[in-house]
Amino acid sequence: xxxxxxxxxxxxxxxxxxxxxxxxxxxxxxxxxxxxxxxxxxxxxxxxxxxxxxxxxxxxxxxxxxxxxxxxxxxxxxxxxxxxxxxxxxxxxxxxxxxxxxxxxxxxxxxxxxxxxxxxxxxxxxxxxxxxxxxxxxxxxxxxxxxxxxxxxxxxxxxxxxxxxxxxxxxxxxxxxxxxxxxxxxxxxxxxxxxxxxxxxxxxxxxxxxxxxxxxxxxxxxxxxxxxxxxxxxxxxxxxxxxxxxxxxxxxxxxxxxxxxxxxxxxxxxxxxxxxxxxxxxxxxxxxxxxxxxxxxxxxxxxxxxxxxxxxxxxxxxxxxxxxxxxxxxxxxxxxxxxxxxxxxxxxxxxxxxxxxxxxxxxxxxxxxxxxxxxxxxxxxxxxxxxxxxxxxxxxxxxxxxxxxxxxxxxxxxxxxxxxxxxxxxxxxxxxxxxxxxxxxxxxxxxxxxxxxxxxxxxxxxxxxxxxxxxxxxxxxxxxxxxxxxxxxxxxxxxxxxxxxxxxxxxxxxxxxxxxxxxxxxxxxxxxxxxxxxxxxxxxxxxxxxxxxxxxxxxxxxxxxxxxxxxxxxxxxxxxxxxxxxxxxxxxxxxxxxxxxxxxxxxxxxxxxxxxxxxxxxxxxxxxxxxxxxxxxxxxxxxxxxxxxxxxxxxxxxxxxxxxxxxxxxxxxxxxxxxxxxxxxxxxxxxxxxxxxxxxxxxxxxxxxxxxxxxxxxxxxxxxxxxxxxxxxxxxxxxxxxxxxxxxxxxxxxxxxxxxxxxxxxxxxxxxxxxxx
Numbered sequence: 001x002x003x004x005x006x007x008x009x010x011x012x013x014x015x016x017x018x019x020x021x022x023x024x025x026x027x028x029x030x031x032x033x034x035x036x037x038x039x040x041x042x043x044x045x046x047x048x049x050x051x052x053x054x055x056x057x058x059x060x061x062x063x064x065x066x067x068x069x070x071x072x073x074x075x076x077x078x079x080x081x082x083x084x085x086x087x088x089x090x091x092x093x094x095x096x097x098x099x100x101x102x103x104x105x106x107x108x109x110x111x112x113x114x115x116x117x118x119x120x121x122x123x124x125x126x127x128x129x130x131x132x133x134x135x136x137x138x139x140x141x142x143x144x145x146x147x148x149x150x151x152x153x154x155x156x157x158x159x160x161x162x163x164x165x166x167x168x169x170x171x172x173x174x175x176x177x178x179x180x181x182x183x184x185x186x187x188x189x190x191x192x193x194x195x196x197x198x199x200x201x202x203x204x205x206x207x208x209x210x211x212x213x214x215x216x217x218x219x220x221x222x223x224x225x226x227x228x229x230x231x232x233x234x235x236x237x238x239x240x241x242x243x244x245x246x247x248x249x250x251x252x253x254x255x256x257x258x259x260x261x262x263x264x265x266x267x268x269x270x271x272x273x274x275x276x277x278x279x280x281x282x283x284x285x286x287x288x289x290x291x292x293x294x295x296x297x298x299x300x301x302x303x304x305x306x307x308x309x310x311x312x313x314x315x316x317x318x319x320x321x322x323x324x325x326x327x328x329x330x331x332x333x334x335x336x337x338x339x340x341x342x343x344x345x346x347x348x349x350x351x352x353x354x355x356x357x358x359x360x361x362x363x364x365x366x367x368x369x370x371x372x373x374x375x376x377x378x379x380x381x382x383x384x385x386x387x388x389x390x391x392x393x394x395x396x397x398x399x400x401x402x403x404x405x406x407x408x409x410x411x412x413x414x415x416x417x418x419x420x421x422x423x424x425x426x427x428x429x430x431x432x433x434x435x436x437x438x439x440x441x442x443x444x445x446x447x448x449x450x451x452x453x454x455x456x457x458x459x460x461x462x463x464x465x466x467x468x469x470x471x472x473x474x475x476x477x478x479x480x481x482x483x484x485x486x487x488x489x490x491x492x493x494x495x496x497x498x499x500x501x502x503x504x505x506x507x508x509x510x511x512x513x514x515x516x517x518x519x520x521x522x523x524x525x526x527x528x529x530x531x532x533x534x535x536x537x538x539x540x541x542x543x544x545x546x547x548x549x550x551x552x553x554x555x556x557x558x559x560x561x562x563x564x565x566x567x568x569x570x571x572x573x574x575x576x577x578x579x580x581x582x583x584x585x586x587x588x589x590x591x592x593x594x595x596x597x598x599x600x601x602x603x604x605x606x607x608x609x610x611x612x613x614x615x616x617x618x619x620x621x622x623x624x625x626x627x628x629x630x631x632x633x634x635x636x637x638x639x640x641x642x643x644x645x646x647x648x649x650x651x652x653x654x655x656x657x658x659x660x661x662x663x664x665x666x667x668x669x670x671x672x673x674x675x676x677x678x679x680x681x682x683x684x685x686x687x688x689x690x691x692x693x694x695x696x697x698x699x700x701x702x703x704x705x706x707x708x709x710x711x712x713x714x715x716x717x718x719x720x721x722x723x724x725x726x727x728x729x730x731x732x733x734x735x736x737x738x739x740x741x742x743x744x745x746x747x748x749x750x751x752x753x754x755x756x757x758x759x760x761x762x763x764x765x766x767x768x769x770x771x772x773x
Contacts, residue, residue: 003027005077007109007123008068008095010088014114017287017295018081021116022123027071031082035061036094038141043149051142051563055094065098077105079126084110084347085303085494086137086553093134113353114287114297136553142563143167143545147536150574154532155525158583160608163525164506168491170529171542172499173508175484176476177518177526186472192221193466194231196410198239198398199459201450206461209398209410216407227465233402239458242399242409244449249415250388253422255307255337256349256381259493260486262302265380267478270372271514274478274497278302280373281350290357290365297353298362299377303494304347307337309384313351317385320355325424331387351381383426390419394447398458414447475515489543520610524584532577536570588616591635597623604635609658613637622671626658640668649675663695678708683723686732686749688713693721722746728754 004025009015012030019028036055038044046052057065072078080095082088092108107126111119144167151165194211211219214230221227257265259278266277281302289295314334322330337349352374359375366374393415400408417423476484482496491499503509508522518526530537545566551557589604593613600617602625613635615621626638641656647667654677657666665680667673678694685691691709698704706716719735724746726734731750736758739745744759 003075005079006068006071006075007079007081008092009081009111010083010091011282011286013283014286014297017114017297018111018119020295021119027075029068029071030064031068031091031095032061032064034058034087034091034094035065035098038145043145045142045145047567050560051146051567053138053142053145057098068095069099072099072104077107079107079109079123080129081109081111081122083303084112084301086133086140087494089130089133090137090141092129096129111301112348113300114285115353118353132555133553135559136549139552139559139562140549143566146563146567146570150570151529151533151536151577154577154581155528158528158581158585159521159524159606160585163521164502165525165529166499166502167536167545168495168542169499169502170526171490171537171539172481172485173503173518173522174526174530174537175481175539176503176509176516177523179473179476180518180523183472183475188469188471190222191468191470192224192227193468194219194221194227195464195466196398197461197464198410199461200241200396200398201452201456203450204459205448205450207396207398207412207447207449209396209412211408212397212411213409214406221465224465224467230402231463231465233404233406234408234460234463235401235403236460239398239400239460241452241454241456241458242397243395243454244397244452245395247393248390248418249393250390251421251423252388253335253383253386253426254380256309256351256384257377258305258307258339258349259303260305260482260496262350262377263482263493263496264479265376266373267482267514269376270369272369272373272478273500274482275501276369277373278497280370283370284374284377288366288370290362293357293361293365296357298357298374300348300351300353302350304350305493306339306347307349308339308347309334309337309351309381310348313348314385316355317382321382321386325386328419329386329421329424331385335385337384349381350377352378355382379426383422386422386425387419389417389421389423391415391417394449396447396449396452400460412447416447475517477514477516481516488539489546490539491542492546524606528581528584532581533573535573588614590616593625593627593635593637595621595623596625597621642668645680647673647675648677649673680708681705681721683721683733685709685713685715686721687715717749721749726750726752726754728752 005027007015007018007022007026007028009018009028009030010033012032015028015030019026022028035058037058038053039056044054044056046054078096078099080092082091082095096106106129108129109122109126111122147167148165151170152163155163155165196209196211198207198209199205200207213219221230255261262281263274263277266272267274272280281299284298285300285302287295287297311334318330318334359371359378362374363371394413396412398410398412400410402408474480478500481500485491485496485499486493503516503522504511507519508525509516509518511517526537535541548557548562552559552562584606587604587606591602591604591613593602594600595602595615595617598615598617598621600615600621602613603616604611604627605614611627613625613627615623625640627635628638630636643654643656643665645654645665646652647654647669650667650669650673652667652669652673654665655668656663656679657676663679665677667675678696680692680694683693685693685707688707688709691707691713693705693715694708695703695705702718704716704718705721707713710716717735719737721733722736724734725732726748729748729750729752731748731752733749734746734754735749737745737747742757742760744757746756746758748754
């Protein structure tokens with residue numbers, strides 16, 4: 001049978017799925033991502049010739065291109081079906097060029113979802129290659145190359161080899177560094193709140209209310225003494241009902257997911273990094289083997305900033321909701337959501353490809369994390385097509401007075417769910433989404449009131465003052481950093497995962513307990529770049545560049561003119577930075593610390609692991625010491641931590657050191673002896689019985705424990721080993737983990753099933769002073 005056409009996609013797994021849908025008349029092949037790129041060894045952009053990029057075949061893709069050429073020569077038509085975004089468009093153009101397909105009938109097809117109806121429909125309605133979209137991607141690539149390859153060598157020269165700068169990456173890093181500075185500069189202030197327990201109505205119903213106003217103004221209670229003075233002044237005979245407001249309120253569902261919101265919610269609800277979320281979403285989009293159900297793409301394309309939903313999907317949702325939840329859960333008209341001005345409305349929001357793939361049907365057919373993300377996408381989409389939640393809200397104001405005639409107002413707010421609506425499927429939007437477009441109520445209780453009217457008396461039973469302190473802004477998490485990047489217009493949703501990943505890979509930030517902390521290296525690099533390239537590190541400038549890239553894609557601007565406009569001022573600043581940027585490598589900052597070996601003054605120097613103290617008498621004296629700065633900025637020497645172990649090489653005492661991958665042991669006679677060892681934890685290996693367990697750190701800064709005889713012995717564990725035999729099976733050790741819900745847990749290192757809560761999670765008490773009237 002003669003083949004009709006060659007269809008080229010990016011992913012082999014996607015190619016496999018599409019081949020099943022199209023049948024044997026078509027040949028479906030994969031490019032496995034980009035086939036051409038700028039060279040790594042040089043700039044690869046000819047500035048004098050209109051910023052012409054020097055794209056070269058990626059060496060590992062030469063064999064793939066040869067296979068594509070061979071397949072292309074046997075068919076009359078070519079369908080370029082790479083991803084429907086800028087990167088996919090660039091791949092399509094490069095494949096077109098390499099296959100010398102100019103004389104061949106060539107089509108561009110966009111698959112928004114990998115389902116048979118979607119594939120067939122796209123093949124019947126092919127498009128032309130989009131030159132404007134290709135130029136937008138090319139402009140971004142050239143722009144990023146100019147910034148990265150011109151600034152990075154400066155950092156190599158001034159700080160250390162191997163560092164990199166990025167047009168968007170460096171701005172994101174600055175945000176993390178600036179947030180850390182805000183936190184350190186923050187001065188916490190004490191404040192107090194007062195809650196009162198009141199008896200109202202004939203039944204003396206108990207109502208909790210919070211002090212909201214004093215003489216019509218917000219209370220300002222800065223210390224316990226002020227609270228006690230105020231409480232003593234209360235006139236207990238003056239309490240009465242000032243007003244009762246009861247009204248029905250509705251809460252609309254959130255829009256279906258766009259890329260950035262999916263990353264934020266997956267981080268918040270599932271604990272996924274942006275990189276992990278996108279990797280799972282890619283699999284769900286490309287198609288997964290569902291056993292007897294076949295191979296199917298489960299979600300629409302996952303790189304989108306549009307909240308548009310196709311009419312057929314809305315109709316299917318309407319029918320599904322009506323059958324499963326009832327007519328009252330279906331809105332009279334479809335819910336329509338408004339995208340941002342910059343959104344590409346050609347794309348849909350992220351949604352399930354078919355409502356026949358209910359999450360409960362797939363739970364045992366998908367990997368655990370794949371299922372959890374799919375369920376999140378399913379629930380969000382379904383909820384977006386449902387009726388609002390309806391609840392009755394009650395605001396009760398109780399007024400009183402002090403003996404000095406100051407007016408007091410206590411307020412109780414509560415709500416009772418009347419109709420669940422969309423919240424039967426997806427949690428109600430609120431503070432956890434931090435969406436400024438959605439009003440958040442202070443609902444602190446369910447208010448069930450006896451018959452009351454304005455002017456009825458109330459009786460105070462007890463008051464509860466609570467102490468609080470103002471809090472600094474929190475460290476960024478994946479969710480909050482992505483939200484900030486999105487709100488400021490920095491980068492695009494498709495780039496957020498790689499930005500966050502690069503910051504960690506470059507060791508510019510550390511991620512601890514889900515929060516981003518700038519490293520010393522990240523802080524130093526940011527300070528240098530801000531001083532030398534204030535425009536490049538400016539959020540408004542970066543956001544405006546994104547808008548100009550969008551203009552190129554829409555055919556409104558010429559990409560070469562945009563790059564030229566950027567390059568001229570950048571070139572001048574670059575020349576100035578080469579001369580004036582501070583050289584951290586050569587910098588020696590004098591201190592008042594004296595060398596313990598030769599009594600010369602110690603200086604602060606910069607090395608691969610960061611700053612350290614070194615003797616100013618170098619090279620005669622090679623003494624070094626670690627240090628830290630206290631809250632006042634004073635230098636504090638960190639004493640060497642000697643351990644009861646001799647160096648295997650020279651017999652001197654071993655000391656504990658901090659390095660790139662955590663703590664390790666080193667000879668105290670360094671640099672004369674450079675012997676090092678991983679950090680032992682004092683427990684023999686329970687598997688080989690010959691080695692001992694050591695503490696190590698993965699490339700992602702996560703601690704783990706393994707046998708020091710690796711690879712001869714491959715025992716390793718993420719959880720901390722404890723030298724206690726398993727009481728169930730007798731295995732030599734148990735492992736310890738901390739559960740947020742349960743506390744400290746010990747379980748069998750051989751996983752026989754033994755598990756025991758050793759220490760229950762403690763409840764954190766609220767500082768409280770009880771004062772009666």
